[in-house]
Amino acid sequence: MQEFDYVPAKSIAEVVSLLSNDGDQSRILSGGTDLLVQLREGRRKVKLVIDIKNIPEVNELSYNSDDGLHLGAAVPCYRVCLDEVVNRVFPGLVDAISLIGGTQIQGRASVGGNLCNASPAADTIPALIVHQATCLIAGPAGTRQVPVENFCTAPGQTVLQKGEFLVSLLVPPPPPQFGAHYLRFIPRNEMDIAVAGAGASVVLAEDLMTISSARIALAAVAPTPLFVIEAGEYLAGRKVSPEVIEEAARIAQAAARPITDMRGTVAQRKQLSLVLTRRALQKAIERAKM
């Protein structure tokens, strides 16, 4: 592997200071399941690796019904998937997080890392978007918050500026009659990268028949995870029916602008956008009624 220096940072301020001095040549390490592969293959050049796993704030995993979920950027997937509260309150998030890698990867990989790696095919990002998650970013000017749907700007690129890094993700407490789901298509049962993926969330009115609001987001059909705001706008105020779900899925399909690559063709990904959105919505509505 290429040579670099390593700092196990102890505080947010230390990370910001290191990044501010040497931002272009530093990289944050949490689980390392993307970073170490990129460094070994020479796809990324760095002089300094900053390990953030020893900082308390980035290891926080806590939920309360006022503030919602605090998910530290370095919390490994297995901790989220084993957490009883997260499983009960956010099954739609666990859908996506549990899909990432096998046991060995789950032990190291973090949701924050999945987001910062900014792959168009990242499974957790559409799930975070439909849960209205926000990124808490620390930098030289203090902290700022960015909605997850605005975080990725291009494949591998994010809104993080020099000196900034992701501290945690904040997921608001779900309102009553909320349901969410994420699913993806891969050609095998486990351990693969999405050909396409879809996340959906809905809030139903008290009658459990009318959709108060909804959010749809897609994976692997655009240069970044794709928030299809118009599909949610269409659903808001409508009664649940197969026709309404189908129309929302068609809106998501129309928004998808995939490419053909080794994992799938444009035509297949367009079709998957329709089918996966329909299924994600159906499951989200089912959960909202529970």
Add this chain to the structure above:
Amino acid sequence: MAKKVLVQACINSESVEFLCEPRQSLLEVLRETLGLTGTKEACNNGNCGACNVILDGVLVNSCLVLAVEAEGREITTIEGIATPAGLHPLQEEFLNHAALQCGVCTPGFIVSAKALLDQNPHPSEGEVRRWLAGNLCRCTGYDKIVRAVLAAADSADRPIRPDRPIRMDGKVNAEV
């Protein structure tokens, strides 16, 4: 060259100190610095599980851990699975079921299965298969491996077989 770092860790219940460069993976240091060559390097990019070790109770790919990250941590490698009193039931059952061919994936499978049984002593077949999905065998031995793990789970409460004590060099006395 980046400065070498002194790392203190507990490996297989022994306190160990080593010098490494920040760029070295835990796998590289285990094999090349510490001589613990039971942990295998195969894909070296996190796909195959041959380099699995248990790090503070969590199963990881040692090719995707920097050796410097091991500071103050507890690590179990394949060398720490058996005791001087005998083979671990997983190792016994891998032998009984002939659950290996070339053997390169075997240390990873055994360490991975050990991590499973530590937290779930009686897994279902489905749980075993899902847990081991990140361990690849290219000699096509999965079914025997799954049966061996299930058998080890059944026998975990049995005493260690006195007819198969192992020597400190890792060889089974009965086979020498």
